[in-house]
Amino acid sequence: MEKLQEHFIRIRKLLDNTFFRILFFLVLGIVLFTAMFNNVKPEKLDIELFSVAGKTIRSPGTVEDKKSTEKKRKEARDQVQAVYTLKNEYTQNRVDLITSIFSAAAEVNDEVKDNKKKQAAEASEEPPQIIEPSVSEKVTMLKSKLTPTVSKDLSDQVFSALVQANNEELSIAKDLTVTAINNVMTKRISADEVENAKKRVEEEVKYSALSENMRIAAIDLGRYAVIQNEFYDPSATEELRRQAAESVEPVKILQGQIIVEEGKLINQDIYRQLKLVGLLHNEKSFKPFIGLVVLISIILTSLYCYFYQMKSHPEKRQSFLLLFGMIFILSIFLLKILSMLQVFNYSAIGYLFPAALAGMMIKILIDEKLAIMTSIILAVCGSVLFNEGVSGTLNFSEGIYILFSALGGILFLSNQNQRSKILQAGIFSAVVNLLTILALMYLPNGQYSGLEYGYYFITALVSGIASAVLTIGLLPFFEASFGILSTMRMIELSNPNHPLLRKILMEAPGTYHHSVMVANLAESACEAIGANGLLARVGSYYHDIGKTRRPxxxxxxxxxxxxxxxxxxxxxxASIIIAHVTDGSNMLKKCHMPKEIIEIAEQHHGTTLLKFFYHKALQANPDVREDDFRYPGPKAQSKESAVVGIADSVEAAVRSLSQPTPELIESLVKKIVADRLQDGQLNECDLTMKEIETVTFTLCETLKGIFHSRIEYPELTKKVKQA
Incomplete structure (x- = not known):
C-alpha cells in the first residue's frame, strides 16, 4: 500500500504541471469517447428498394418530411374555392341608367308640349294649325339625349313605346322596371346566371298593368339593365390559399415512429423516409461523433473550471483531481460493462448500475458539490450508454434513474458522517430507486405483470445495496492510497474506544482530560474562523499521545x-518534556495515523521555549543555550495546528489558576497569544490578525463558560464545616 501511495504522490506532483493536468483531462475525454462511441455510431441498414424489411424499423430522431409537407400544403391550396366579389355599385349604376332613359322620354314629352304651346301662341289663324312631331322624330329626339351606346343597344320599338307614352305611364313603368332590376341585382349574378337573372326581371314586369307596348319596352329595358355583378377576386383568393397553406402543420417523422414493419415491402415512399432520417448511406455521417465530442468537451470544461476554482491548497487540489478521476473512470467502466449486457435483451439492465456509488464516495472524500455535479454527468453518460432498444440517442428514463439514485445517497449522507451510515444510505438509495422506477413505469400508463414488478424491485434493491457495499469496500483503499482524512475517518478516530485514546485514558488520565478540554477549545475557535473544527478536535485528542511514554x-x-x-x-x-512531541509523532506514524493528525502533534508547540526549565538552568549556568530548551518544531503550518497549539497553552495556563476570574482569564489568554505572535510561532500559517482576534475572543468566551463561578449550596457548606 505504501508503494501504491508513493506512485499516487508522483502522479499528483505531475498534475502540478499545466501540461500534465490538461493531459489528464484529455485521458478522461478519451475514456468517455471510447465508452460511448458505439452508442452514438449511426446504424447502417443494408436495404434495397422494393425489398422486404427484415425487422421493424423506427425513426432514430424527429425529422421534417418536407416533400410530404409541401404535398399537403398544395392540397390545402387546391381545396380553397375561388373568391368572387359582389359589386353592389353596379346595381345602382344600372338603376340610374334606366331611370335616366325614362327621364329622357319624359323630357321629350315635355318639349313636345312646350312646342305645341309655342305654335299656338304664334299662330294668327283661328283655329291654329299645330304640327306635332312624328314618332320617328320623337325617337330621334330621345336618342339625342342618350349616349350612342344606349341608342345602339336598345331597339327602336323600345324608344317608340317610350315616346308614345305619357309622363304618368312613364313614371309607372319606370318604378316597376327599377324595382324589378333592384330586386334581381341585389343578389349575386355570375356570368352563367345573367340570362336567368334577365328572365326573373321579365317575370316581374310582364304581369304588370302597363299597356302592351309599354310592357314590352319595360321588359327590354329591364333585361338590358341586368348585367353580371359577381367577379373573380384574384388577390383575395390568393390570400385565402396562402392562409390555408400556412395552417398546415409540417409533416414530421417523429422519433420512435415506425417507418416500416417487419415483413412489409419497402416502396419508394418508405425508402425516401429511411433516407430522410439518415438510416441509408449514413456510414459517412460524422454529425453524431461531432455531437459526442461537443458533449464531452462541455463535461470536461465544467470539471476543469470546478477544480481550477476550488479553494484548496494546490497539493490537496491535485490529490482530489486524481481521486475524482479514478472514481469517475471506475463508474464509467461499470456503466459500460452493464450496457454491453443489453445484447441479451434483458429489460432495464441499466437499473442494476450502482448509481449512488460515485456520489457517496466523492461526497465523503472530496466535496458534496462535486458529488452532485458528478451525478449529473453520470446521468447524461448513462442515458447515452443505455440507448439500446429506445428511439433516439438518449435513454431519458435511465438518466433520470441514475440522477435520482445518486442524489438520494448524497443527500442522506449530508449530515451523516459515520461509516456505519453508508449502508443506511444505500438502503435509502434503493427506496429512491424503487420510487423512481415506479414513476417511470406509471407515467406512460404502462401495463406490467407481477413478475416484471418483482424484477424491477430486485434491480432497485441490488443497485442501492451494491452502492453501499462498494463504497464501504473502496473507501479504505482510497483513504490509505491518497492519505485522505475524511470526515468519517475523523469521527472514527474520535471514538473513545480507539486503542490510542484508550491508551491515553488508562496510562495518562490527566493528559486525556487535558486533551478533551483542548479539543473543545480548539474546535470552537476553528469553527469561528471557518477552519476545520472537527480536524482540530481529533488532532487535540492525539496531540499529547507522546506523554504516555513517561506520564x-x-x-x-x-x-x-x-x-x-x-x-x-x-x-x-527539558529533554524529557520536549521528547513527548517526537515520541508522539513516532507513535502516530507507527499506527499509520493520517498525516494531518501527525502534523498537529508535531507542530502544536512549534519552537516555543520551555521558560520554567530555561530560567531554572540560567540560575545554575548563565551560559546555557536557549535553543536547548526550545521544542524542535516545525512551527504551525495550518490554521488548525496553530489553534490547537494556542488552546493547549491556554488550557494549561488557566487550569493552573487557583481562582480564575473572567478578567484574569481574558488577560492570560491575550498574553499567551501575544507571546506566540512575538516569538514568531504563527508566521508560517495563514492566520490573519482578524482571525487571531476571533480565536482569542472565542477561547475567552469558552473558558469563561467552563470556569464560571458556582454558588455554594447551604446544606453542603454546613456539612463541610461540621466535618
Missing amino acids: NFFIENQIHHDNPHDRLPPDKS
Missing part, C-alpha cells in the same frame, strides 16, 4: 505522586 513527568498526571523533576537537572527535565 508521571507531566504535571496533569502527578496526582498523589511526587514531581520527578525535583530530582533532575533542568536540561534533563
Whole structure:
C-alpha cells in the first residue's frame, strides 16, 4: 500500500504541471469517447428498394418530411374555392341608367308640349294649325339625349313605346322596371346566371298593368339593365390559399415512429423516409461523433473550471483531481460493462448500475458539490450508454434513474458522517430507486405483470445495496492510497474506544482530560474562523499521545505522586518534556495515523521555549543555550495546528489558576497569544490578525463558560464545616 501511495504522490506532483493536468483531462475525454462511441455510431441498414424489411424499423430522431409537407400544403391550396366579389355599385349604376332613359322620354314629352304651346301662341289663324312631331322624330329626339351606346343597344320599338307614352305611364313603368332590376341585382349574378337573372326581371314586369307596348319596352329595358355583378377576386383568393397553406402543420417523422414493419415491402415512399432520417448511406455521417465530442468537451470544461476554482491548497487540489478521476473512470467502466449486457435483451439492465456509488464516495472524500455535479454527468453518460432498444440517442428514463439514485445517497449522507451510515444510505438509495422506477413505469400508463414488478424491485434493491457495499469496500483503499482524512475517518478516530485514546485514558488520565478540554477549545475557535473544527478536535485528542511514554513527568498526571523533576537537572527535565512531541509523532506514524493528525502533534508547540526549565538552568549556568530548551518544531503550518497549539497553552495556563476570574482569564489568554505572535510561532500559517482576534475572543468566551463561578449550596457548606 505504501508503494501504491508513493506512485499516487508522483502522479499528483505531475498534475502540478499545466501540461500534465490538461493531459489528464484529455485521458478522461478519451475514456468517455471510447465508452460511448458505439452508442452514438449511426446504424447502417443494408436495404434495397422494393425489398422486404427484415425487422421493424423506427425513426432514430424527429425529422421534417418536407416533400410530404409541401404535398399537403398544395392540397390545402387546391381545396380553397375561388373568391368572387359582389359589386353592389353596379346595381345602382344600372338603376340610374334606366331611370335616366325614362327621364329622357319624359323630357321629350315635355318639349313636345312646350312646342305645341309655342305654335299656338304664334299662330294668327283661328283655329291654329299645330304640327306635332312624328314618332320617328320623337325617337330621334330621345336618342339625342342618350349616349350612342344606349341608342345602339336598345331597339327602336323600345324608344317608340317610350315616346308614345305619357309622363304618368312613364313614371309607372319606370318604378316597376327599377324595382324589378333592384330586386334581381341585389343578389349575386355570375356570368352563367345573367340570362336567368334577365328572365326573373321579365317575370316581374310582364304581369304588370302597363299597356302592351309599354310592357314590352319595360321588359327590354329591364333585361338590358341586368348585367353580371359577381367577379373573380384574384388577390383575395390568393390570400385565402396562402392562409390555408400556412395552417398546415409540417409533416414530421417523429422519433420512435415506425417507418416500416417487419415483413412489409419497402416502396419508394418508405425508402425516401429511411433516407430522410439518415438510416441509408449514413456510414459517412460524422454529425453524431461531432455531437459526442461537443458533449464531452462541455463535461470536461465544467470539471476543469470546478477544480481550477476550488479553494484548496494546490497539493490537496491535485490529490482530489486524481481521486475524482479514478472514481469517475471506475463508474464509467461499470456503466459500460452493464450496457454491453443489453445484447441479451434483458429489460432495464441499466437499473442494476450502482448509481449512488460515485456520489457517496466523492461526497465523503472530496466535496458534496462535486458529488452532485458528478451525478449529473453520470446521468447524461448513462442515458447515452443505455440507448439500446429506445428511439433516439438518449435513454431519458435511465438518466433520470441514475440522477435520482445518486442524489438520494448524497443527500442522506449530508449530515451523516459515520461509516456505519453508508449502508443506511444505500438502503435509502434503493427506496429512491424503487420510487423512481415506479414513476417511470406509471407515467406512460404502462401495463406490467407481477413478475416484471418483482424484477424491477430486485434491480432497485441490488443497485442501492451494491452502492453501499462498494463504497464501504473502496473507501479504505482510497483513504490509505491518497492519505485522505475524511470526515468519517475523523469521527472514527474520535471514538473513545480507539486503542490510542484508550491508551491515553488508562496510562495518562490527566493528559486525556487535558486533551478533551483542548479539543473543545480548539474546535470552537476553528469553527469561528471557518477552519476545520472537527480536524482540530481529533488532532487535540492525539496531540499529547507522546506523554504516555513517561506520564508521571507531566504535571496533569502527578496526582498523589511526587514531581520527578525535583530530582533532575533542568536540561534533563527539558529533554524529557520536549521528547513527548517526537515520541508522539513516532507513535502516530507507527499506527499509520493520517498525516494531518501527525502534523498537529508535531507542530502544536512549534519552537516555543520551555521558560520554567530555561530560567531554572540560567540560575545554575548563565551560559546555557536557549535553543536547548526550545521544542524542535516545525512551527504551525495550518490554521488548525496553530489553534490547537494556542488552546493547549491556554488550557494549561488557566487550569493552573487557583481562582480564575473572567478578567484574569481574558488577560492570560491575550498574553499567551501575544507571546506566540512575538516569538514568531504563527508566521508560517495563514492566520490573519482578524482571525487571531476571533480565536482569542472565542477561547475567552469558552473558558469563561467552563470556569464560571458556582454558588455554594447551604446544606453542603454546613456539612463541610461540621466535618
